[in-house]
Amino acid sequence: MTTTDTSRTTTKAGTTTGSTAVHLKGLRRAFGATRALDDLDLEIKPGELVALLGPSGCGKTTALRVLAGMETIDSGEVLVDGVDISGVPTRKRDMGMVFQNYSLFPNLSALDNVGFGLRVRGRAAAERRSRAGELLEMVGLADQADKYPHQMSGGQQQRVALARALAIEPRVLLLDEPLSALDAKVRLQLREQIRLLQTQLGTTTLFVTHDQEEALSMADRVGVMRSGRLEQIAAPAELYARPATAFVAEFVGTMNRLPGTTVPGGVRVLEADVTADITGRTSGTEVDVLVRPEDMTLAPTAHGHGIVTTRMFLGGVTRVTVRLESDVSVLVDQPSAAAAELAVGAAVEVAITGRVLVADRS
Amino acid sequence: MVAVTTPVELAVTPVRRRRRTSWGRWIILLLAAAYFLVPLYAAAEFAVSGPDGIGALTGIAGKSGFVEAFTLSLTLALVTTVITLALMVPTAIWVHLRLPRVQRLFEGITILGIVIPPVVLIVGVLQVAPATLKGTPYLLALEYAILAMPFAYRSLDAGLRAIPLTTLVEASRSLGAGWVVTIGRVLLPNLRSALLSATVLTVALVLGEYTMASLDQFETFPVWVVVYQQDDAHVSVAVSLLSLVATWVLLMLISMIDTRRLRRGKTS
Numbered sequence: 001m002t003t004t005d006t007s008r009t010t011t012k013a014g015t016t017t018g019s020t021a022v023h024l025k026g027l028r029r030a031f032g033a034t035r036a037l038d039d040l041d042l043e044i045k046p047g048e049l050v051a052l053l054g055p056s057g058c059g060k061t062t063a064l065r066v067l068a069g070m071e072t073i074d075s076g077e078v079l080v081d082g083v084d085i086s087g088v089p090t091r092k093r094d095m096g097m098v099f100q101n102y103s104l105f106p107n108l109s110a111l112d113n114v115g116f117g118l119r120v121r122g123r124a125a126a127e128r129r130s131r132a133g134e135l136l137e138m139v140g141l142a143d144q145a146d147k148y149p150h151q152m153s154g155g156q157q158q159r160v161a162l163a164r165a166l167a168i169e170p171r172v173l174l175l176d177e178p179l180s181a182l183d184a185k186v187r188l189q190l191r192e193q194i195r196l197l198q199t200q201l202g203t204t205t206l207f208v209t210h211d212q213e214e215a216l217s218m219a220d221r222v223g224v225m226r227s228g229r230l231e232q233i234a235a236p237a238e239l240y241a242r243p244a245t246a247f248v249a250e251f252v253g254t255m256n257r258l259p260g261t262t263v264p265g266g267v268r269v270l271e272a273d274v275t276a277d278i279t280g281r282t283s284g285t286e287v288d289v290l291v292r293p294e295d296m297t298l299a300p301t302a303h304g305h306g307i308v309t310t311r312m313f314l315g316g317v318t319r320v321t322v323r324l325e326s327d328v329s330v331l332v333d334q335p336s337a338a339a340a341e342l343a344v345g346a347a348v349e350v351a352i353t354g355r356v357l358v359a360d361r362s
Numbered sequence: 363m364v365a366v367t368t369p370v371e372l373a374v375t376p377v378r379r380r381r382r383t384s385w386g387r388w389i390i391l392l393l394a395a396a397y398f399l400v401p402l403y404a405a406a407e408f409a410v411s412g413p414d415g416i417g418a419l420t421g422i423a424g425k426s427g428f429v430e431a432f433t434l435s436l437t438l439a440l441v442t443t444v445i446t447l448a449l450m451v452p453t454a455i456w457v458h459l460r461l462p463r464v465q466r467l468f469e470g471i472t473i474l475g476i477v478i479p480p481v482v483l484i485v486g487v488l489q490v491a492p493a494t495l496k497g498t499p500y501l502l503a504l505e506y507a508i509l510a511m512p513f514a515y516r517s518l519d520a521g522l523r524a525i526p527l528t529t530l531v532e533a534s535r536s537l538g539a540g541w542v543v544t545i546g547r548v549l550l551p552n553l554r555s556a557l558l559s560a561t562v563l564t565v566a567l568v569l570g571e572y573t574m575a576s577l578d579q580f581e582t583f584p585v586w587v588v589v590y591q592q593d594d595a596h597v598s599v600a601v602s603l604l605s606l607v608a609t610w611v612l613l614m615l616i617s618m619i620d621t622r623r624l625r626r627g628k629t630s
Contacts, residue, residue, distance in 0.1 A: 091537075099533060
């Protein structure tokens with residue numbers, strides 16, 4: 001159990017920063033026969049931004065809603081600064097939330113939307129307006145204060161929603177796929193803005209998304225969920241470089257799956273022996289070998305075991321698709337300068353140069 | 363050959379079809395208008411053809427018993443509207459939020475009020491009504507609230523479907539608001555049209571209901587119209603006509619407010 005003292009300090013901008021620790025401990029929640037949360041355990045350190053990533057139905061949104069108090073649990077504990085708040089209603093949890101759908105109150109202006117939480121808390125009108133104005137300025141919408149939601153774009157509405165969630169100085173900020181309804185350019189801008197504000201304010205944040213790029217670029221740590229459980233939680237670079245399971249490896253980034261056989265100390269794949277962790281497997285077992293495109297190289301050879309089928313220019317690198325003799329296709333990232341020589345139809349030799357992960361044969 | 367003729371046929375056919383549809387629509391519209399307007403014209407013609415002439419319409423307020431009956435009906439309309447909205451608004455919100463699966467069943471229950479014969483309804487209400495209400499005209503308000511249920515529920519149902527109810531409620535609750543604040547400051551302002559519509563339908567129902575008032579032996583506005591018909595049919599028809607026009611004007615006002623709100627949302 002994580003027990004951390006809450007300490008709140010006020011920044012120059014007059015914004016209170018929190019340092020709240022969260023521990024979701026052994027959470028279980030079933031909807032009929034479906035287990036949305038299956039003994040989920042997640043710790044969020046004070047001021048940290050943790051992203052929960054996973055496919056639809058993996059339980060990430062349920063976990064966030066449990067923390068918000070909008071969903072009940074069958075068993076487990078929701079600890080905030082060491083205190084179990086499982087029985088505390090949503091309105092008393094002091095958690096700001098930004099929703100996937102546009103959630104601004106249509107009858108209120110941007111300023112009144114941001115000031116809503118303060119009004120509920122009985123703050124004076126002048127204080128409310130001043131604070132809401134500050135927050136709108138922070139999200140770059142000071143000039144939109146009198147606009148109503150239907151007069152703003154989706155991106156502006158989500159920024160107002162973020163300001164509204166922060167206005168109450170939440171102990172924890174909850175972001176439920178807040179960027180999924182926005183177009184790519186706005187999503188990128190808002191992503192940076194959320195991260196900047198979160199870092200400035202130091203608000204403990206739980207961010208739920210199915211977009212791995214969002215999760216990897218914004219979070220201090222990313223938790224990959226599957227069937228109501230955390231498969232792995234780690235810093236983005238570690239998660240990418242050292243995935244703990246085949247599921248994580250294939251869910252995060254691009255991964256090739258090649259047939260291979262275990263040999264002492266590694267696997268035999270692409271007619272070569274490669275070092276790998278094969279703990280628990282006997283020699284000679286047929287397995288799948290997972291390897292990232294950047295951990296492979298290509299060499300044009302007259303009698304190579306692969307044929308280039310497509311090339312995709314990605315800037316510094318070109319992603320080349322090679323069909324092997326075994327009829328398996330692999331993706332290989334080549335520096336674009338070197339890839340220029342590789343015409344579609346050319347015979348190539350593919351080799352593994354980086355780390356591989358061994359998984360059961362699918 | 364085919365390549366040349368097909369585009370010409372395609373270009374001509376939709377125009378013909380559109381014209382035919384347009385005429386068809388006008389004919390249906392005119393028939394419907396005639397169906398509603400001819401009886402109204404006949405009623406107006408009859409109302410002013412009596413000995414009082416146009417006075418049948420202008421001198422209604424001076425007729426014996428009219429003010430008392432109309433005041434009672436207006437009071438009942440107010441009380442019924444308050445009871446109906448106080449019951450239906452939280453119930454409709456709750457059903458939409460927490461019990462979406464029973465929406466159909468609930469719709470069915472609301473219809474019972476107009477399916478059950480008035481006599482049965484009156485006896486039923488008498489069984490459960492507080493003793494202080496028995497013998498007072500306010501007993502009628504309870505009966506009218508049951509009658510108004512299907513109309514009020516459908517209006518509120520349409521309004522609730524038009525807003526992101528769950529998200530608004532969760533957003534409000536996460537910001538610290540209780541149910542009273544959430545309903546009062548977030549939901550009701552966004553259900554204004556639905557509330558107005560439910561109110562007008564309830565008022566129209568109370569101002570037009572005869573059977574229950576008559577069985578309960580209270581002289582409400584519709585009962586007065588029927589009773590007065592025996593003395594002066596021309597005035598009675600004039601009053602009926604005016605009440606119909608008043609209700610129609612109210613409905614048009616709601617429609618105008620709605621249209622203006624929609625237009626404001628689209629243009630900005």
